[in-house]
Amino acid sequence: MKNVLVGQSGGPTAVINSSLAGVYETAKACGAPHVYGMQYGIEGVLEGKLIDLDTVLGDKMDIELLKRTPSSFLGSCRHKLPDPTVDEKPFVQLFELFRQNDIGAVFYIGGNDSMDTISKLSAYGKTVNSEIRFIGVPKTIDNDLMLTDHTPGYGSAAKYIATILKEVICDSSVYDLRSVTVAEIMGRHTGWLAAAASLAAGPDCNGPDLILLPECPFDEEAFLKRVAELEKERHNVIIAVSEGVKNKDGVFLCDLVSTAGQLDAFGHKAILSGTSRYLADLIRVRLGCKTRAIEFSTLQRCASHLASRTDVTEAYQVGGAAVEAAMRGETAKMAAIKRLSDQPYRVETEMVDVTKVANFEKKVPADWITEDGMHVNEKFERYARPLIQAELSPIYINGVPRHIHL
């Protein structure tokens, strides 16, 4: 029985540490003598930064705190390994380090780029007849990975977006005034997160009136016409917009803002995160409405206090499934989630070919988007609603959630 190495990569999520808990506890249960963590991902490994996780996660309470700690406990990186046929050096270094630490299996928790890392490491391993197994564990709030029904991290981000949008909608109707609120949601290339705004809807809330996704090119005139109609119907119009919406020429709306040439107070080009700002200005100028832009910010990827318990559990399960697969001898795989049914919601884990995941991108299906391109339909609801179910209560100490850190 050899040792296990696990790392976290890419942007954080509210549940990436639950996957780490799943890898750690399953590896220990399977008898791995040591489970090492990569500090700051593969980049840290290249600098020799390994941690014996027994020294930091020895107690069951540590595991409970780990599940409730947002962001990447081990630290992360955005390092992309080179093509080994072009530059073998980092691979030689890494495999030497694996040998020194008697590593039998490597797990990398991350998104697209992380699956590329697993793909390259396993391909290189094959060429040097290594017996080390390389398995990817999916993670991304963006939900854009192929071959998995959804990605751990998405459900919690979706629950956060739906919950705070509900609260913002309460807030927006407080005065007897007409207004248009534009809420900007993460998602540079796909609209999964923006679509989650629709989950705010229920018997006590209309949810957003419009949702703009990167999957649909922005049509300014059609949009303004629709907003003008809505403005007549109701006091408060609520628009959810993905930061990645582009116009028909393929230009990000936020770039239309920054090309207007603003300078910051120091004469430098201003950094404006601007999709919601752009739309709020557009509506104000063209329709003369009172508008308000709000950005949902980085909390979308770190609000563990609002994590979906379904998501926490599945994040743990894919971590565990990855370890079991490695123990069975599988390599070059990613642990995926396969949906068995929507109602009742049931899933199982399965192993998929990591090379078919890396460097692809899953978009919101066209037939889940309304015909006018400005909302999602009941197919999205059926898909996403189960992912935000149930809660994992933070452990509050002295009024704030307790976390765990290296």
Added chain:
Amino acid sequence: MKNVLVGQSGGPTAVINSSLAGVYETAKACGAPHVYGMQYGIEGVLEGKLIDLDTVLGDKMDIELLKRTPSSFLGSCRHKLPDPTVDEKPFVQLFELFRQNDIGAVFYIGGNDSMDTISKLSAYGKTVNSEIRFIGVPKTIDNDLMLTDHTPGYGSAAKYIATILKEVICDSSVYDLRSVTVAEIMGRHTGWLAAAASLAAGPDCNGPDLILLPECPFDEEAFLKRVAELEKERHNVIIAVSEGVKNKDGVFLCDLVSTAGQLDAFGHKAILSGTSRYLADLIRVRLGCKTRAIEFSTLQRCASHLASRTDVTEAYQVGGAAVEAAMRGETAKMAAIKRLSDQPYRVETEMVDVTKVANFEKKVPADWITEDGMHVNEKFERYARPLIQAELSPIYINGVPRHIHL
């Protein structure tokens, strides 16, 4: 026994509806035949918009939902009544309406301007020999009301700020990079909310390295010197800043941004909410650090999913105390919170003269701020920590908190 009228005014909070619940349930318990709600505050009353609350809050479950619904259930306004000696008309109209609806007591839940309304109504009532009692119920996230230890709404905003700052701090340290994060917190005139960032600190979190409050004029050179020192000591520097910080000339930092003359994409002067942006740009330009600005946004006043149970309870209690005082015959008062001890934390309600509250503003005491003016000390901790204790779990249905609306 006469009827009761209650309204909500000014900006919303996470617990303003708990005060409404306290007024409603206590008034019913005291035998008020009808409890009427003002739709959109005193402005709505002037338009005859009254609602019999029995028709919407008849069930105990409605009360539980009301306590968990952010923003103002009845709607709000920012209407300031004129001086009755200058313009008597609205007073004549209001008192006629009170007479028609057989109103014996009026309660107004709000901040400074609302206490001004109570003050004027009671003064006018005296001149016309009215027996109607007018009582204010304090509410504001800003915590700037005189004669009350703190204001309902502040504890929940403080808990939200401390909690999400903890999460943002986790997020900010994910990569092996040096960075400075500037978090912008509400509070145009006082630093109570910005100071609450300090509550993020504990055994698992350093909290913010610096806190800038409107109480201390911003000294650019001293600030940059301190940031440069911190930058040497640690990877990630965290700065909490009140939106209302001004420079030595009394100019808001955010106005320094907008006077830089940016135009939006449509050629109009851009609306930039800019204190954190200004500081992030300043640090980037002057110290050459990677910086990040984040605004905590309107969620500070509407995140009922993270409300402090202490705050919820006290908000209810001041509502109830206001009704009891009116039943005893008091008028021109505000229900206040008096602290009996810090440890264990104990408070009681008391009635204070509303004219001594209206139009004053309570600042963070100078001796609660560190000598360099860039943090708060243990006196603030002792004051504020009890206010964020305990939670009121939302009622989650279908993955999101359920609310109640008119």
